Amino acid sequence: MSSDTRVRFPDLNAAAPAPPRAPASGAPASKSLKEGGTIEPVREILWGNSVGVRKFETAQELPVDMRKLIIKLMVVQADTEFASIQQHRPWLDSAPTLEDRWIEARIVADEARHGLQACRILRDFGEEGQGYIDELLAKREGQHKLDAFNMKFDRWSDVGAFCCFVDRVGVYQLRAFQECSYGPLARAMPLMLSEEQLHLNFGYSVLKRIAKDEGKYYGTKEEAQAALDKWYPRALDMFGHSNSETSRRAIEMGLKRWTNEEARARYIEEVTPLVKAAGLSLPNPDFDRHIL
Numbered sequence: 001m002s003s004d005t006r007v008r009f010p011d012l013n014a015a016a017p018a019p020p021r022a023p024a025s026g027a028p029a030s031k032s033l034k035e036g037g038t039i040e041p042v043r044e045i046l047w048g049n050s051v052g053v054r055k056f057e058t059a060q061e062l063p064v065d066m067r068k069l070i071i072k073l074m075v076v077q078a079d080t081e082f083a084s085i086q087q088h089r090p091w092l093d094s095a096p097t098l099e100d101r102w103i104e105a106r107i108v109a110d111e112a113r114h115g116l117q118a119c120r121i122l123r124d125f126g127e128e129g130q131g132y133i134d135e136l137l138a139k140r141e142g143q144h145k146l147d148a149f150n151m152k153f154d155r156w157s158d159v160g161a162f163c164c165f166v167d168r169v170g171v172y173q174l175r176a177f178q179e180c181s182y183g184p185l186a187r188a189m190p191l192m193l194s195e196e197q198l199h200l201n202f203g204y205s206v207l208k209r210i211a212k213d214e215g216k217y218y219g220t221k222e223e224a225q226a227a228l229d230k231w232y233p234r235a236l237d238m239f240g241h242s243n244s245e246t247s248r249r250a251i252e253m254g255l256k257r258w259t260n261e262e263a264r265a266r267y268i269e270e271v272t273p274l275v276k277a278a279g280l281s282l283p284n285p286d287f288d289r290h291i292l
């Protein structure tokens with residue numbers, strides 16, 4: 001980026017380590033909005049090779065390699081959103097309780113909005129972006145990029161395990177983009193994250209109810225454990241290869257906060273006590289893995 005002419009903000013992040021813990025977007029400076037405070041937008045790049053430089057705000061000003069990477073990331077993101085709609089669809093009117101059906105409908109609406117959000121970012125890349133959107137919209141079950149999104153929800157326990165483990169990886173991927181160096185992507189994160197939080201909380205509650213209230217809810221503890229064993233390895237795969245050059249470049253560009261293996265380790269640390277509290281057990285992290 002030697003020909004970069006964007007404004008450099010003086011000293012704002014001079015001491016910031018890379019990658020720092022970025023503040024949540026819209027974090028109040030001191031008082032909340034309710035209390036009459038204000039929101040300080042983060043305008044500069046917080047980590048990577050261009051710390052302190054204004055964020056990229058349009059597709060046109062992106063360097064070629066960053067443009068390519070953002071397109072790639074958004075295509076994968078949108079693909080997972082649209083795929084999960086296909087996976088949830090059969091449960092819209094067959095989930096065990098009325099509340100479960102309502103949450104299924106809510107999840108499907110949220111995933112459609114997330115897909116739309118990723119496609120809006122792709123649209124900014126003109127004809128090239130539109131070409132990818134057209135391909136995404138034509139994809140059917142079994143044609144998706146990641147294995148976790150080509151598998152069916154055969155039982156209600158699959159819905160619980162998918163939302164608990166696979167959506168949770170989605171949250172890690174989104175959190176890695178929080179306050180990233182591409183403004184339009186950074187600004188899309190807060191709403192997507194709050195919606196995803198519902199999905200994974202719901203997934204955990206479904207799985208725990210199946211495991212703990214055997215007979216009173218929809219499924220057995222054995223089914224809950226089988227669903228965990230089915231989805232957890234696919235969830236760990238979703239973080240991508242350890243020592244990935246792409247994830248290293250994404251951090252340098254200020255796009256992602258963690259390497260694949262860092263994010264995967266944090267995830268394992270988070271789910272371990274949850275699974276134990278549900279009375280279930282986690283397989284070894286190497287069990288049934290396709291991507292290491």
Ligand SMILES: [Fe+2]
Binds near residue numbers: 111
């Ligand atoms: Fe989503």
Ligand SMILES: [Fe+2]
Binds near residue numbers: 167196199
């Ligand atoms: Fe989700």
